[in-house]
Amino acid sequence: MGDTPLHRxxxxxxxxxxxxxxxxxxxAWWRCPTCGMAGPLxxxxxxxxxxxxxxxxxxxxxxxxxxxxxxxxxxxxxGGATGAFRFRTA
Amino acid sequence: MAADWRRAHLVExxxxxATARSLAFTVPGWPxxxxxxxxxxxxxxxxxxxxxxxxxxxxxxxxxxxxxxxQAVADGEVSPYLADGLPVGADVEVRGPLGFWFVWRPEQxxxxxxxxGGSGVVPLTAMIRAHREAKSPSDFQLVYSxxxxxxxxxxxxxxxxxxxxxxxxxxxxxxxxxxxxxPGRISADDLRGHVSRLAGAGTVFVCxxxxxxxxxxxxxxxxxxxxxxxxxxxxx
Numbered sequence: 001m002g003d004t005p006l007h008r009x010x011x012x013x014x015x016x017x018x019x020x021x022x023x024x025x026x027x028a029w030w031r032c033p034t035c036g037m038a039g040p041l042x043x044x045x046x047x048x049x050x051x052x053x054x055x056x057x058x059x060x061x062x063x064x065x066x067x068x069x070x071x072x073x074x075x076x077x078x079g080g081a082t083g084a085f086r087f088r089t090a
Numbered sequence: 091m092a093a094d095w096r097r098a099h100l101v102e103x104x105x106x107x108a109t110a111r112s113l114a115f116t117v118p119g120w121p122x123x124x125x126x127x128x129x130x131x132x133x134x135x136x137x138x139x140x141x142x143x144x145x146x147x148x149x150x151x152x153x154x155x156x157x158x159x160x161q162a163v164a165d166g167e168v169s170p171y172l173a174d175g176l177p178v179g180a181d182v183e184v185r186g187p188l189g190f191w192f193v194w195r196p197e198q199x200x201x202x203x204x205x206x207g208g209s210g211v212v213p214l215t216a217m218i219r220a221h222r223e224a225k226s227p228s229d230f231q232l233v234y235s236x237x238x239x240x241x242x243x244x245x246x247x248x249x250x251x252x253x254x255x256x257x258x259x260x261x262x263x264x265x266x267x268x269x270x271x272x273p274g275r276i277s278a279d280d281l282r283g284h285v286s287r288l289a290g291a292g293t294v295f296v297c298x299x300x301x302x303x304x305x306x307x308x309x310x311x312x313x314x315x316x317x318x319x320x321x322x323x324x325x326x
Binding site: 007008009010011012014015018024026027040041042043045050 | 142188322
């Protein structure tokens with residue numbers, strides 16, 4: 001379904017995040033520290049293109065997380081700040 | 091959960107529209123899934139290059155058989171090949187089932203309004219099939235927006251007058267002969283009666299292109315629907 005450059009949503013992070021999380025992530029609750037909007041990860045707006053994905057607050061576009069997929073690693077930045085976690089996946 | 095990649099063997103391809111296909115795969119070890127979930131499909135080229143994309147499951151699992159809905163996107167890297175290039179009998183890899191937010195479970199008894207735009211009808215169709223299989227008493231309504239009658243997916247299942255389902259088809263470019271509604275984008279008026287029938291209860295599932303989902307969500311909130319009871323899935 002996701003074969004176009006426009007934004008999708010956090011539903012589509014389920015696969016990439018499954019490589020590094022033990023719990024299914026799309027129901028995870030998130031609250032935006034900028035505008036206060038709250039909801040599940042599934043409803044964040046997600047911009048590509050792959051292999052780099054940026055999830056943003058639907059209310060104010062603040063970055064919620066960034067994820068970059070490499071062959072043997074996933075890089076994850078939480079909250080839009082600098083400093084990424086690198087998870088070995090292979 | 092660390093979903094693993096599994097081999098998926100293409101066993102059947104059915105045209106839905108000029109550019110949309112139903113693809114059935116057998117996936118050894120498939121654990122089953124919920125209506126509304128999706129899979130990631132990964133293709134590997136002869137040179138080792140890999141590309142993965144997400145596709146919605148269109149039906150409840152039948153053992154190890156799963157069905158995906160694929161809309162070929164003109165300049166897409168993966169979808170045209172899946173839609174028409176991959177030979178029946180060939181293998182790809184799939185990861186899933188994925189997603190626990192945009193799902194309908196048979197134990198949910200509240201009324202449900204499904205609103206689909208174009209190929210956004212795919213995961214909603216899985217919900218409709220699961221609802222029928224479970225003989226669920228839950229009241230199901232589908233509002234299905236398509237450009238023209240030729241763009242209609244799952245004609246046998248989703249035609250107006252289908253059993254156990256109230257279907258309202260909205261054409262955006264050219265209506266079917268005899269249609270009383272002039273072609274046009276979905277409006278709050280198109281949704282008003284359906285929302286009233288929910289009587290403030292239940293869940294609304296909306297799936298389609300981003301602009302469609304945004305418009306429908308706004309209409310639903312304008313009609314008094316609590317945004318917490320609206321579940322959306324966008325695909326760009």
